[in-house]
Structures are given as structure tokens and as C-alpha cells.
Amino acid sequence: xxxxxxxxxxxxxxxxxxxxxxxxxxxxxxxxxxxxxxxxxxxxxxxxxxxxxxxxxxxxxxxxxxxxxxxxxxxxxxxxxxxxxxxxxxxxxxxxxxxxxxxxxxxxxxxxxxxxxxxxxxxxxxxxxxxxxxxxxxxxxxxxxxxxxxxxxxxxxxxxxxxxxxxxxxxxxxxxxxxxxxxxxxxxxxxxxxxxxxxxxxxxxxxxxxxxxxxxxxxxxxxxxxxxxxxxxxxxxxxxxxxxxxxxxxxxxxxxxxxxxxxxxxxxxxxxxxxxxxxxxxxxxxxxxxxxxxxxxxxxxxxxxxxxxxxxxxxxxxxxxxxxxxxxxxxxxxxxxxxxxxxxxxxxxxxxxxxxx
Ligand SMILES: NCc1[nH]cc(CCC(=O)O)c1CC(=O)O
Numbered sequence: 001x002x003x004x005x006x007x008x009x010x011x012x013x014x015x016x017x018x019x020x021x022x023x024x025x026x027x028x029x030x031x032x033x034x035x036x037x038x039x040x041x042x043x044x045x046x047x048x049x050x051x052x053x054x055x056x057x058x059x060x061x062x063x064x065x066x067x068x069x070x071x072x073x074x075x076x077x078x079x080x081x082x083x084x085x086x087x088x089x090x091x092x093x094x095x096x097x098x099x100x101x102x103x104x105x106x107x108x109x110x111x112x113x114x115x116x117x118x119x120x121x122x123x124x125x126x127x128x129x130x131x132x133x134x135x136x137x138x139x140x141x142x143x144x145x146x147x148x149x150x151x152x153x154x155x156x157x158x159x160x161x162x163x164x165x166x167x168x169x170x171x172x173x174x175x176x177x178x179x180x181x182x183x184x185x186x187x188x189x190x191x192x193x194x195x196x197x198x199x200x201x202x203x204x205x206x207x208x209x210x211x212x213x214x215x216x217x218x219x220x221x222x223x224x225x226x227x228x229x230x231x232x233x234x235x236x237x238x239x240x241x242x243x244x245x246x247x248x249x250x251x252x253x254x255x256x257x258x259x260x261x262x263x264x265x266x267x268x269x270x271x272x273x274x275x276x277x278x279x280x281x282x283x284x285x286x287x288x289x290x291x292x293x294x295x296x297x298x299x300x301x302x303x304x305x306x307x308x309x310x311x312x313x314x315x316x317x318x319x320x321x322x323x324x325x326x327x328x329x330x331x332x333x334x335x336x337x338x339x340x341x342x343x344x345x346x347x348x349x350x351x352x353x354x355x356x357x
Contacts, residue, residue, distance in 0.1 A: 017257045017260075038071060038072075038073050039071075039072060039073055039074055039075040040073055040074055040075070040114040040115065040258070041074075041075050041076075041077045041112070041113040041114050042054060042057075042058065042074050042075070042076055042077060042113065042114070042115055042116065042117060043077045043079050043104050043107050043108060043112075043113035043115070043116035043117070044076060044077070044078060044079065044104075044116065044117050045078070045079060045080075045081055045083075045084060045100060045104070046078040046079070046080060046084070047084065047197045047198075048197065048198070048199065048223060049119075049197065049198060049219050049222060049223060050117070050119070051076075051078075052222050052223060053117055053119065053222065053247045054076060054117040056137075056222070056247070057117050057137060057247055057249065058074050060137065060265055061074075061261075061262075061265055064264065064265050065261070077107070077112070077113045079103050079104050079107055079113075079116075080103070081099065081100045081101065081102060081103045081104060082099045082100075082102060082103065083099035083100035083122070084100070099122075100118070100119070100122040100123075101116075101118060101122060101123055101124065104116045104118070104250075105127070105128050105131055105250070108131055108250060108251070108252060109128065109130060109131065109252070111252075114251070114252075114255070114258060115134070115249055115250065115251045115255075115258060115262070116249065116250045116251075117247060117248075117249055118247070118248050118249070118250065119243070119246075119247065119248075120136065120242075120243030120244075120246040120247065120248040120274055120278075121216075121241045121242060121243040121244045121245075121246070123243065123248055123250070125242075125278050125279075125281050125282035126282065127250065130252060130253050130254070131250050131251070131252060131253060132250065132251060132252075132253045132259070133248050133249070133250055134249050134250065134251045134258065134259045134262040134263065134266075135248065135249040135262035135263060135265060135266045136246055136247070136248050136249075136266060136267060136270040136271045136274050137246065137247040137248070137249075137265075137266075137267055137270060138267040138269070138270055139218075139245045139246045139267070139269065139270045139273065140217075140218035140221060140222065140245040140246075141217045141218055141221060141232075141245055142216075142217075142218065142235060142240045142244045142245040142246075142295060143216075143217045143232050143233055143234070143235055143238075143240060144178060144214050144215070144216060144217065144232075144233045144238045144240055144244075145214065145215055145216070145217040145220060145228075145229035145230070145231065145232050145233065146161055146162065146212060146213075146214055146229070146230055146231040146233060147202065147205060147212060147213050147214070147215060147228055147229060147230055148164055148165075148211070148212050148230040148231075149205045149206070149208060149210065149211045149212055149213075150206065150208065152164045152165070152166075152211065152212065152230075153230075154230045154231045158234055158237075159234075159237065160185075161231040161233045161234075161237060161238070162182060162185070162186050162189070164212075164230070164231075165186065165189060165211060165212055166211075167188050168188050168189070168190060169189055169190070169211040169212065170189075170190045170191070170192050170210045170211050170212075171189055171190070171191050171192070171210060171211065171212050171213065171214070172191075172192050172193070172194025172201065172204065172205065172209060172210030172212070172213040173191055173192075173193075173194060173213060173214050174193055174194060174195045175214070175241075176288075176289055176290070176291045176318050177239075177241055177291045177292060177293050177314075177316075178214045178238065179191050179291070179318065179320070180291035180316035180317060180318055180319070180320045180323065181237075181238050181239065181291070181293070181314070181316065181320065181323070182214075182238075182320070183319055183320030183321075184316065184320035184321075184323045185320075187319075187320065192209075192210055194209070194210055194213055198215060198219050198220065198223055198225070199223075201213055201215065202225070202228060212230075215229075216240070216241075216244050216245065217229055217232055217245075218244065218245035235295050235312070236312070238293075239293030239294070239295050239312055239313075239314040239325065240293060240294075240295045241292075241293060241294070242274070242277035242278055242280065242281040242292070242293075242294035242295075243274050243277055243278060244295075246270050246273075246274050248274070249262055268303045268304065269298055269303040269307075272296070272298065272303070272307070272309060272332040272335045273296035273297060273298065273309070273335070274296075275335040275336050275339065276294075276296040276309060276311045276335040276336070276338050276339040277294035277295065277296050277311070277339065278294075278339065279335070279336045279337075279338070279339025279340045279343065280292075280294040280311065280313045280339035280340070280342050280343040280346075281294055281339075281343070282339075282340075282343070283339065283340045283342075283343025283344055283347065284313075284315060284343045284346060284347055284355070285347075285355065286315070286354070286355050287355060287356055287357045288357075289318060289357060290315070290354055290355055291314075291315070291316040291317070291318060292313075292314065292315055293312070293313065293314035293325075294311070294312070294313050294314070294339070295311070295312045296309055296310065296311040296312070296335070296339075297309070297310055298310075298332060299329070303332070304332070305331070305332055305333040306331065306332070306333070307331070307332040308329060308330070308331065308332070309329070309330060309331065309332040309334075309335055309338065310327065310328075310329050311327065311328050311329075311335075311338055311339060311342055312325065312326070312327050313325070313326055313327075313328075313339075313342045313343060313346050314326075314346075315346045315347070315350045315354065316354075317351070317354055322350070322351060322354070324346055324349060324350055326342060326345060326346055327342075328341060328342045
């Protein structure tokens with residue numbers, strides 16, 4: 001990945017450059033789709049969560065650079081992705097990685113949009129040529145939440161978040177990572193497919209299509225539905241997905257001005273932890289049916305290259321009979337190397353058939 005480390009630009013300088021470039025390009029009569037001019041078009045999925053995240057990101061950007069708000073600088077561009085269209089099958093079945101991003105990448109590469117807002121956990125570790133991750137936003141809570149259906153009440157032992165589930169209960173869940181970690185401690189539970197956006201899943205749960213489901217707490221919180229979480233699961237008990245709770249923004253690699261502007265609002269901690277988690281994921285190179293967890297945090301209160309970074313990695317088999325969890329601690333400046341090292345060690349000690357389809 002190419003990582004730009006431009007010096008902190010003044011927002012208005014960055015914007016002036018964008019405006020000057022746009023004017024110059026117009027004179028040069030470059031093809032319409034290559035012209036960068038205001039408004040900048042921001043690509044997003046159309047789900048309520050994606051829209052919330054996009055608006056939160058734009059709010060952050062315009063707070064940093066208020067002139068952008070007055071200029072009506074941004075235009076939302078909704079993109080319906082394969083992941084959104086196919087609701088009746090497990091994501092793994094329909095081709096796995098990057099299903100929520102493919103159409104968005106294409107729009108970005110074609111110049112139909114200028115940048116795109118993603119849930120980082122849905123973004124593949126290797127982006128298409130010419131696209132870069134320009135900015136990672138402050139992480140929302142990374143933990144997973146268990147949501148119990150009507151009539152079930154949570155127990156109070158944080159080490160056993162599943163105690164409310166009766167023997168053989170049906171858990172609606174489309175994530176092999178969550179399924180494997182639960183089956184490892186509760187092999188009696190049954191799993192059924194439950195897909196759709198957050199609200200759809202909660203509706204299906206209310207309609208008793210299953211006894212419980214799991215969702216990222218971050219999504220519930222952003223949608224104002226945190227109270228629906230029956231149990232928030234400790235990240236040591238259920239290792240979250242790499243990038244969970246983090247919003248990332250992609251742009252064309254060649255778009256230096258936009259990259260400068262976005263790097264100015266990047267959250268250092270989110271960048272460090274997501275770099276470690278994504279390096280771990282990339283090194284493990286699992287298939288979409290490989291349960292993989294990756295969760296990093298900084299151990300020092302002030303985020304910077306001297307912070308200590310703690311990374312947990314997990315690999316399991318889908319049925320939870322095999323599960324390997326390891327940790328590594330090092331300097332945040334070494335996030336990428338730590339992720340690769342931990343990924344390598346986990347892979348070396350796991351059965352190889354876990355990584356193939
Ligand atoms: N795969 C869907 C998805 N992508 C991001 C989130 C939640 C928000 C986040 O993790 O940032 C969710 C829903 C979920 O897993 O509950």
C-alpha cells in the first residue's frame with residue numbers, strides 16, 4: 001500500500017489547490033469523468049448505517065474546514081453493491097471478499113465519484129490498483145453484541161455471555177467468525193442464516209425466526225439502537241473482526257489534494273490499530289469461509305508512534321473445534337510488521353485446509 005505522509009496541510013490551501021486544479025483541467029478540456037470539481041462526489045452504500053457513517057464523516061470534514069459547508073462541497077452518490085443485492089445467501093457463497101465494495105471501487109476508478117466511505121471491516125485488504133485508503137476515522141466500540149429474542153434475558157457472568165441461550169437454541173448469524181467462536185464454547189447451539197441490514201435482522205429476530213443474533217455494537221450505537229444489545233461481549237471472549245467499528249475513506253491514488261485534505265482528519269489510533277489488524281488479515285490470507293478475528297488497541301493513553309500496541313489474532317475452523325488465539329505487543333510504529341508476524345505464526349500452527357475454500 002502506498003501511504004502518503006504529507007505534512008499537515010492548511011485546509012484552505014488544500015481546497016485552493018483543488019479549485020485551481022479543477023479550473024486548469026476544465027481549460028484543458030479533459031474528459032468529463034476525469035474532471036475534479038465541486039461538488040466532490042462521495043460514494044456510499046445506501047443502507048441507513050452507511051448513510052449515517054457518510055454523513056458523520058462529512059460533518060467531521062466540514063467541521064475541520066467550515067468553508068466546505070458553505071460551498072455545498074459534497075454530493076452523496078448512492079451505490080447498490082452486490083452485497084446489498086443478494087440477501088438470501090451467505091456472503092461467502094456468492095464470492096466472498098469485497099462484495100460491499102466492488103461497485104464502489106469501479107465508480108471511483110471511473111471518476112464517477114471522487115471518494116468513498118466504507119465500513120473498514122467490509123473493505124478487502126488489497127485494494128484495486130490506483131485506489132488507496134486515505135483516511136481512517138476514530139474507532140467506535142469494536143465489540144460484538146448478542147441480541148436475544150423475545151422472552152430471553154441475559155445472565156450476569158461476563159465470562160459466559162451466552163448463558164441465556166437454552167440448549168440447542170438457534171442463532172441467526174452470517175459471520176463464520178462469530179459462529180466459530182460461539183461453537184467453540186457452546187457446540188450445542190445451531191446456526192441459521194440471518195442477513196440484511198441491522199433493522200431487517202432485528203425485525204426477523206422479533207418475528208422469532210431465531211432465538212438470538214449478533215451484531216457489531218458500533219452499528220447499533222450509530223443507529224441509536226444500542227439498547228437492543230442484550231450482552232456486549234468482551235473482545236477477549238469474542239475477538240472482533242479486523243477494522244470493526246472503523247470508517248475508512250478511499251480515493252484515487254493520483255488525487256494528491258484530496259489525500260492531503262483527508263489525511264488531516266485521520267485518527268492516528270484508528271490508523272495504527274487498523275494497520276495491524278489488516279496486516280494480520282492479509283498475512284493469513286484466508287478464504288471467506290475462514291473464521292478470522294483481529295483486534296488491536298493502544299496501551300498508552302496518548303496516541304503516537306511511541307505508543308504500545310496490543311494485537312490479538314484468532315483463527316478457527318467453521319465448526320469451532322479448532323481455535324487458536326495469540327497476542328503480540330510492540331510499538332505502534334511497527335503495527336504493520338506486528339500484524340504480519342502474528343498472522344504468520346497463527347497460520348503456521350493451524351491446519352492448512354482452514355484457509356482454502
Ligand atoms: N458486515 C456488515 C457490517 N459492516 C459493518 C458493520 C457494523 C459497523 C462497523 O463494524 O463499523 C456491519 C454490521 C454488523 O456486523 O453488525
